[in-house]
Amino acid sequence: MITEYEDFYLHIGWPDERGRFPVHVVQSPCGETRQPVWQENSLRLPACRHVLDYLEELIAEPEEVQLLGQSLHAFLFPAEVDEIFRRCREDRDKGLRVRLRIDPEELSLLPWEYCYDPRTRQYLALERQTPIVRYIAEGFAAPITLTMPRPVRLLVVLASPKDQPELDMAREEAGICQALQNVPVDLTVLHHATVEKLHDALLQVEPHILHFSGHGVVSNGFGALALEDPVTGETDPLSARQLRSLLNRMGITLAVLNACETARHSTRDALMGVAQALIREEIPAVIAMQFLVSETVALMFTRRLYEFLFRGDPLEKIVTETRVGIDIHAEDDRISWGIPVLFMRARDGHLWQPDPVQMGSGLDSLVTADLVSRAYVSQAQPATTYSIFLKKMYRQWVVDVLSRSI
Numbered sequence: 001m002i003t004e005y006e007d008f009y010l011h012i013g014w015p016d017e018r019g020r021f022p023v024h025v026v027q028s029p030c031g032e033t034r035q036p037v038w039q040e041n042s043l044r045l046p047a048c049r050h051v052l053d054y055l056e057e058l059i060a061e062p063e064e065v066q067l068l069g070q071s072l073h074a075f076l077f078p079a080e081v082d083e084i085f086r087r088c089r090e091d092r093d094k095g096l097r098v099r100l101r102i103d104p105e106e107l108s109l110l111p112w113e114y115c116y117d118p119r120t121r122q123y124l125a126l127e128r129q130t131p132i133v134r135y136i137a138e139g140f141a142a143p144i145t146l147t148m149p150r151p152v153r154l155l156v157v158l159a160s161p162k163d164q165p166e167l168d169m170a171r172e173e174a175g176i177c178q179a180l181q182n183v184p185v186d187l188t189v190l191h192h193a194t195v196e197k198l199h200d201a202l203l204q205v206e207p208h209i210l211h212f213s214g215h216g217v218v219s220n221g222f223g224a225l226a227l228e229d230p231v232t233g234e235t236d237p238l239s240a241r242q243l244r245s246l247l248n249r250m251g252i253t254l255a256v257l258n259a260c261e262t263a264r265h266s267t268r269d270a271l272m273g274v275a276q277a278l279i280r281e282e283i284p285a286v287i288a289m290q291f292l293v294s295e296t297v298a299l300m301f302t303r304r305l306y307e308f309l310f311r312g313d314p315l316e317k318i319v320t321e322t323r324v325g326i327d328i329h330a331e332d333d334r335i336s337w338g339i340p341v342l343f344m345r346a347r348d349g350h351l352w353q354p355d356p357v358q359m360g361s362g363l364d365s366l367v368t369a370d371l372v373s374r375a376y377v378s379q380a381q382p383a384t385t386y387s388i389f390l391k392k393m394y395r396q397w398v399v400d401v402l403s404r405s406i
Contacts, residue, residue: 002128003313005097005349008088009135010076012102015041021104023081029096030087037078043071043110055111055335056291062334069116069123076100076115089129097316097349098124101135108134109264111290113338125338126323131316134343136279142345143284146315148208148253151184155207159193159214159227161235168295169213175303183310194230195238195246202250209254210247213302216259216274216289223265223274225257240277247281253351254315255286258302263288263341275343284346285315289339297336300326314349316342 009027013036016022022036042048051068054060077085088096102108113125113132124130156176160167180187190201193214202210215226219237229236238246255278257263265273275288293301304325308318319342326337 002093002095003317004093005095005131005314005316006088007099007347008085008096008130009099010081010101012076012100012104012107014103021107023076023078025081025084026101028084028088029092029094030084033080033084037080039075039078041075041107043075043107045071052111055114058292058294058336060335065114065335065338066116069114070118072110072112072115073117073124076112077117095129095131095317098130098132099135100132101137103137105265111338113290113341114335123338125320126327128317128320128324131320132342133316133349134341135345136276136343138280138282138345140282142347146253146284146344146346146349146351148351151186152209152310153186153205153207154188154209154211155201155205156187156189156211156213157193157198157201158189158191159212159225161215161226161228161233163234164215164226167214172213172299172302175299176306179303179306180310183306185310192233193227195227195236195242196230198227198238199246202246206250207252209256210252211256211258212262213258216257216262222272223262223277225259225262225274240272240274243274244277244281247278247283249282252283253285255283255288256305257286257288258293258298260289260292263290263343275341279343279345284344285349286343287319288341288343290341291339293339294333294336297326297330297333297339300329301340309351312351315344315351316349318349 006029007027008029009025011022011024011026013022013024016038020038020040023033023039024036025031025033048068048071051060051064054064055068085096100112102112112134113123115124115132116122117124120127125132158169160169188201188205188207190197193201212225215235217224217226217235217237219239222239222241224237224239225243226235227238228234255275257275257278262274265276275286278286287305301322304322305318308321311318313321319340322340323337327334330336
């Protein structure tokens, strides 16, 4: 079983005057590219845009997603890059952490987690050997590891404004309670979170892990978390900019944003997104969602994440196992495993080394039923029958165009 990873660090830079993008292997166990490989952006094709629209509405078919994934792979792994990648994968005990630094906003918005290798006939992000991690370049040193003390202080923030779709939080509460039954964690839950309550809780708890469950919204062009207005109970958006101020120097190691589209950003500025703003505030690892997420998947994501989180594995492996769990258990959903995005600036994803004595002792005094989080369940708005019918008319055309373009 793979528990150690080496970097396969890919950088996509800004385009030249011809609109071509440089793809460069910055670091790998088998060397680097001497010069960037310049790639045309075939991902602008209307067929690709249609599949992206389907993904956002949770109506994409697996065949369409696979063809999009092959287009993503063709862009990311041109021949020279692919050759280095193949050599790195051969006969290695360690895994390859595919670390993506993508500078252009239009490309960083794409769902690279669906990158599909036609040779192995598998998505890279579903393979334990090749987890995908997003890297955002910043003007401060990246930490070597995600060191976290024990017991871990976990702050779960819950918000369900009256003017947003109702969230079924009770089922997630039971799932997290079960996942944390025998885990050494100090858990604090903030219900009906307002901006002031969140500020006070952060100062009081000083959490190592911050988990937000609720809605993601857009406010004045910024991604935002939908907190509750203390008077009306309706949406009081906490923008990415405001969130940066609130979390400044708080010492948080991991943020989990179980809310729709918190991994997305403006086409003009990547740092207007919520997850990206947290990375800029020197939080070394953030897990967020790039699309809407169904109730079933949201429940499974949170439960499986916290089941794996405290076993001593590196974070990139934990996210991969969570993806696999979604893929094999969500019988009617073959695409939502790619919705979570892991942003990580730390060089290594190890949170801690496992302690068999602590992990087997059972700490019921630390985890009680009234202190267990209720995590977010996104109620994706169903598309109308007419809109689905119109989109279905394009399906064969989309598949044909993508097949010819690969």
